[in-house]
Amino acid sequence: MKIVIDGKVCEAERGEYLLTVARREGIRIPTLCHNDALPGLASCRLCIVEVVEKGWHKVVTSCVYPVSAEIEVFTASEKILRMRKTLIMLLAARAPENETIGKLMQEYGLEKPDRFKKENSSDCILCGLCASACEKIGAGAISTVHRGVTKKIATPFDDPAADCIGCAACASICPTGAIKVQDKSGTRQIWNKAFELLICPDCGKPVVTREQAEYLRKQMQGNPIEYSGDGTVRCERCKKAAAADRFRTAFL
Amino acid sequence: MTLSSGMQHRSPDRVAVTGRILEGYPKEQRYTLAMLQDIQKEFQFIPRESMELIADHLELPLGKIYSLATFYKALSLQPKGKHVIKICDGTACHIRSSQMLANELYTLLKIRPGETTGDGQFSVELVNCLGACAIAPVVVIDETFYGKVTPAKLQEIIAQYGDAPEQSERSGGVAHD
Numbered sequence: 001m002k003i004v005i006d007g008k009v010c011e012a013e014r015g016e017y018l019l020t021v022a023r024r025e026g027i028r029i030p031t032l033c034h035n036d037a038l039p040g041l042a043s044c045r046l047c048i049v050e051v052v053e054k055g056w057h058k059v060v061t062s063c064v065y066p067v068s069a070e071i072e073v074f075t076a077s078e079k080i081l082r083m084r085k086t087l088i089m090l091l092a093a094r095a096p097e098n099e100t101i102g103k104l105m106q107e108y109g110l111e112k113p114d115r116f117k118k119e120n121s122s123d124c125i126l127c128g129l130c131a132s133a134c135e136k137i138g139a140g141a142i143s144t145v146h147r148g149v150t151k152k153i154a155t156p157f158d159d160p161a162a163d164c165i166g167c168a169a170c171a172s173i174c175p176t177g178a179i180k181v182q183d184k185s186g187t188r189q190i191w192n193k194a195f196e197l198l199i200c201p202d203c204g205k206p207v208v209t210r211e212q213a214e215y216l217r218k219q220m221q222g223n224p225i226e227y228s229g230d231g232t233v234r235c236e237r238c239k240k241a242a243a244a245d246r247f248r249t250a251f252l
Numbered sequence: 253m254t255l256s257s258g259m260q261h262r263s264p265d266r267v268a269v270t271g272r273i274l275e276g277y278p279k280e281q282r283y284t285l286a287m288l289q290d291i292q293k294e295f296q297f298i299p300r301e302s303m304e305l306i307a308d309h310l311e312l313p314l315g316k317i318y319s320l321a322t323f324y325k326a327l328s329l330q331p332k333g334k335h336v337i338k339i340c341d342g343t344a345c346h347i348r349s350s351q352m353l354a355n356e357l358y359t360l361l362k363i364r365p366g367e368t369t370g371d372g373q374f375s376v377e378l379v380n381c382l383g384a385c386a387i388a389p390v391v392v393i394d395e396t397f398y399g400k401v402t403p404a405k406l407q408e409i410i411a412q413y414g415d416a417p418e419q420s421e422r423s424g425g426v427a428h429d
Contacts, residue, residue, distance in 0.1 A: 131315075134315075135313075135316075139313065140312070140313025140315050140316060141313065141315060142315055143313075143315035143316060143318065143319035144319055144323075145318060145319060145322050146322045146323070147322075147323050155315065156303070156314045156315050156317075156318035157300065157318070161315075162314065163313045163314065163315065
């Protein structure tokens with residue numbers, strides 16, 4: 001079906017999310033909590049747009065709004081800009097020092113808010129993307145804990161996470177870089193826990209944590225290609241090189 | 253998932269009782285909250301070992317259970333008193349001086365909302381609207397509703413529970429739903 005986004009006629013399939021359609025057409029809608037691999041959180045609210053359907057206007061979060069009719073969409077109407085500015089200010093009140101939020105404030109011409117002073121400011125906007133990623137991977141080591149003003153992302157009882165495999169997916173997916181991971185002299189520190197980093201046998205680069213390798217091995221049973229036979233884990237680069245070598249010896 | 257850490261302090265009683273509660277439910281995630289409610293009722297709080305047992309039972313990460321247990325006000329990670337006194341602080345009760353009732357309870361029991369008496373008999377909670385605004389201010393002890401409560405009346409009500417500390421917390425209930 002045809003929909004119109006900011007005056008541009010776009011082809012969309014029924015049920016497709018508005019954000020997906022807009023991005024495909026090169027129309028930028030700001031997001032923080034959206035990740036193509038983990039859609040459907042809709043917690044940062046930045047992707048709001050105005051939808052006009054049969055003359056009715058409504059504000060929707062485009063990341064979870066499925067296209068079901070021939071609608072007209074405004075991604076930056078006066079109303080949307082006003083609302084989005086408020087949302088950014090609220091996020092800025094939570095994470096005033098954060099770089100990503102700072103850039104958004106700059107883009108929307110906003111000053112740092114002086115209301116709602118937070119005693120312990122953090123970089124976390126509590127979108128929950130890290131917890132979804134952790135769950136999707138299968139570890140489920142972190143989750144949202146408590147609610148309201150005391151809500152946070154944490155491991156159970158704030159202990160060193162028993163279920164954590166040290167993959168740091170949470171840190172790499174975090175839109176505001178709020179999760180601290182430290183790789184230093186063969187050890188990774190994350191969620192109050194230290195992990196041994198396995199070294200690539202060919203180039204000596206740290207690749208994954210021991211727990212991560214074991215977890216992968218368990219998940220990928222019958223797919224030994226990922227690993228060299230001696231139980232070590234090669235880095236992506238050396239794995240490709242080894243595969244090329246095998247190919248060469250087999251055919252030349 | 254893997255067995256969780258912190259098992260060294262497991263109480264055999266709690267493990268056995270929790271096990272019996274879990275046996276009553278199918279191994280499905282949707283029963284998690286019901287299990288937690290039963291455990292709260294049994295122990296007046298959610299012990300760590302119970303959460304670990306649920307996680308193992310349902311093959312869920314402990315974080316999932318912990319998230320749920322910390323989200324709901326009806327569940328507590330700290331042991332609650334034998335009798336839980338809830339002071340309604342909804343709009344109607346607030347206007348009709350629910351705060352005075354909290355102060356009176358402090359005089360009587362020396363505890364503030366969120367705290368438990370040293371002998372483990374009483375806990376006080378300030379809760380949101382209980383839906384009984386017509387009889388504001390409302391106090392609920394265990395499952396019994398008391399309406400139009402005054403500080404003087406509160407003293408009498410508490411005495412009923414204080415005089416019989418051995419009484420089961422369910423015997424006083426009249427307002428089961």
